[in-house]
Amino acid sequence: MKTLNKNILHKLNSFTLVFSCFTLWISGFLSTEAEGILSYALILSIGVVHGANDVSLLLKDKKESSLKEILKIIFIYVVVVLGTAALFFNFIAMATLLFIILSGYHFGEQHWAIRLEIRKKFKYIYHTLYGILIFSLLFHLNETESIAVIQDLTAVILPDNLFFYTSIASGGLVILFCSYFYIYIHRKWQFWLQELFFIAVIALIFKTASLIWAFAIYFIIWHSLPSLLTQLIHIYGKAEKDYLKAYVKSSLLYWIGAIVFLLMLFYFLQDYHKLFISILVAFLAAITLPHAIVMTRMFTHKKR
């Protein structure tokens, strides 16, 4: 998959910024409870749907998509999800750390793969660093809440200021990489200034909103919707209303499967965690690995 066409990218950037401002504006009218409910509704609808078409994405490269082939992919996917969940609960602290790093890579890849072609030897490390910067800012700017959720999830009490230091370290490394990319790949200072502006907007959202609302805004507006657009272009060649309908239709069963899985996790884990958000993190951790693999395959498609 190539970087997005300039026109489409321009529209996507404008949409992302306008909607981010809109969500910040409406949060002024919402109570904390309403913000929480809206966040979970968005994460479990648009957020989960953006990963529910992974089977179609995998089948896209195959010549034939027989029922046997579909069932085989679903079987492997379910095994990876259950295996990750089992690993998560047996080594919860280590698994949470790995999950945050993998999520960083996945979020960084979605942001950059459509904007800039980076050579393989830098790509994985840079995408991961960028995502770690995003998570560090989210956790640092909502420090008390983040430390409480991580404690509820893993029983580990993190020191104050940890995320301040990870923000500085990842931010410094991202700036180093960007300076290199500016010199050797893309000598357009307007592009880099715009990226700096995006980081400032994201930090403002994280500072103003509660933890779950800030995460939901980033996850939906900055990650899931751009991912949906990229997937539509990859599967159908264009992002049009009818294709979106077809995408949602073919995602439906997998979406229901994922929600049933979340309900099962809730049933088994409710006595172990005080906060629902901890169960949500465990759920996302279990379904992220296969989804991240499918997305990396999609982004590297054209090189095969």
Ligand SMILES: CC1=C(/C=C/C(C)=C/C=C/C(C)=C/C=C/C=C(C)/C=C/C=C(C)/C=C/C2=C(C)CCCC2(C)C)C(C)(C)CCC1
């Ligand atoms: C196909 C299929 C399916 C489905 C799937 C799906 C539906 C997917 C999705 C996917 C997805 C949908 C993904 C997502 C991702 C996400 C992410 C990557 C996130 C991350 C996050 C984070 C890392 C965070 C965290 C935190 C913490 C840690 C603390 C504080 C709070 C917070 C939350 C911020 C199933 C299973 C049924 C099976 C069959 C096949």
